[in-house]
Amino acid sequence: MRRFTGLVTLVASAALALTACTGGGAAPAPAQSSGGGSGKLSGTVKFQSWSLKNETFSPYFEALFASFEKETGVKVEWLDQPGEGYQEKVLAQANSGSLPDVINLPPDIAFPLAKAGVLLDVNAADSSLASTFVPGAWEAYSYPGLTGTFGIPWYLGTDLSWWNGTELKKYGVDTDKLPTTNEELIELAKKVGTESKGKLPVLSSMPTIDLFSSSGVPVMNDAGDFVFNTPQAAAIVDQFRDAYKAGGVPPEALTGDFGGNADNFKAGKVAYTTATSTFATDLAKNAPTIAKGVIATPRIGDAPLFVQGVSVAANSANKDAALAFAKYLTNTANQVAFCKIAVGYMPGTVEGSADTASLSAGVKDELQLKAIGIVVESMKTARVLTPVQWTGAMKTYMDQQLALALKGEIGSQEALDKIVKYANTNKVE
Structure with missing residues (x-):
């Protein structure tokens, strides 16, 4: 068994733990077709979820397990781990050879x-x-360097663009022609920063690996090396520097003291943010005055894809039943039923993610309905923008170097060269 010492650094951020998910009502009946396994299934499989055993989701899972057992004769033993320390827990299970048969990863x-x-x-x-x-x-x-696919998509998320139309109009912005590229977005930040004398920043963060990726900058090559120190990326950093000087990016963004983009947007401190479709409900509840003038559009550039899935342990003692359950859990009907409870998330199947009517059932907020429609369309091309090899330490180093570049203390190309060198030197092989 290969040990996992040091590999914890690879899992610095988890995409979509539903620790804060809300929902309610009776759980929809699970679909009656597993579509998996060859031959007769029997025995028990252990399924481990991530912070989903609670009053919101437990009824759904209990009904699903009962339905699966009735159809296949296979019992499901449900394990649920808390949100805190999940990565470390999974790696410890792998180290000890005790991975559950089906694992939420x-x-x-x-x-x-x-x-x-x-x-x-x-x-x-x-x-x-x-x-x-x-x-x-x-x-x-x-993954680069590996042959195969090691998980089945379960539920997905993506971001939209949200604009404070009321405030932007004050500075001559045509809200019928909002930016559709990141370059246009940064130019808008420069314009509004200048017009407002820094009172209305549009952006509230420095360039990120996601921004480069969504702008079409190659982030990694086929060999698994970081390669985003390109002239195109340097031009984006140059644009950010100009926008920062014009007041389009607040000084606090360079120190990490400005808080979350969405929180700043709700407080009226910035004119643009990205957030999921449920942001409409959040605005209506916590920033109703701002909500009246908010405009939702597709995410600029390539839409990011946030993925949760399930994997099957290679050494499962009941592999056929484990695979059959993983397929059952993630079939279209069961995913749609889950996402009706986990509002704002999308099924991982092509058919399920296109089921606008089911996913918007019960939603009355017009802005959220529009947002859900945008998300459904975005799912056709959304992709993961941040490589799994990108770590928290790499992000910290990147922020430090880009802060120097935006302040004009080092050049954009020099900053990117340093970041790429650091990232490639500190990859965990």
Whole structure:
């Protein structure tokens, strides 16, 4: 068994733990078709979720387990781990050879396990699965240097662009022609910063790896090396520097003291943010005055894809039943039923993510309904923008160097060269 010492650094951020998810009502009945396993299934499988055993989601899972057992004869033993320390818990299970049969894993946590050979290649186990799922989500579980796919997409998220139309109009912005590229967004920040004399920043963060990726900058090559120190990326940093000087980016953004973009937007401190479709409800509740003038548009550039999925342990003692349950949990009907409770998230299947009527059932807020429609469309091309090899330490170093570049203390190209060198030197192999 390969040990995982040091690999915790690979899982610095978890995409979509639902620790803060809210919902309610009776759980929808699970679908009655597992579509998996060959031959007669029997026994028990252990399924581990991530902070989902609670009054909101437990009824759904209990009904799903009962339905699966009735159809297949296989019992499901449900394990649920708290949100805090989930990565470390999973790595400890892998180290001790005690991974559950089916494990809730986002791509970044699945990556070191796949490298160590402890996850089943689900594409090899069932090649028909790939066409069922949103392409970007399926591809999220394939990694540079590894052959295979090591997770089945379960539920997905993405961001939209949100604009404070009321405030932007005060500074001559045509809100019918809002930016559709990141370059246009940064130019708008420069314009509004200048017009407002810094009173209305548009942006509240420095460039990120996601921003480069969504702008079409190659972030990694096929060999797994970071390569985003390109003239195109340097030009983006130059634009940010100019916007910062014009007041389009507040000084606090360079120190990390400005808080979250969405919180600043709700407080009227910035004119633009990104957030999920549920942000409309948040605005109506916590910033009703601002909400009246808010405009939602598709995420600028490539839409980011946030993925949660399930993986099957390669050494499962009941592998056929484990794979059958993983497929059952993630089939379209069961995913749609789950996302009706976890409002704002999208099913991982192509068919489910396009089911606008089901996903918007019961939603009355017009802004949120529009946002859900945008998300459904975005899912067709959304992709994971941050490589799983990108760590928290790399982000910290990047922020430090870009802060110097935006202040004009070092050049943009020099900053990017340093960041890429640091990232490649500190990759965990």
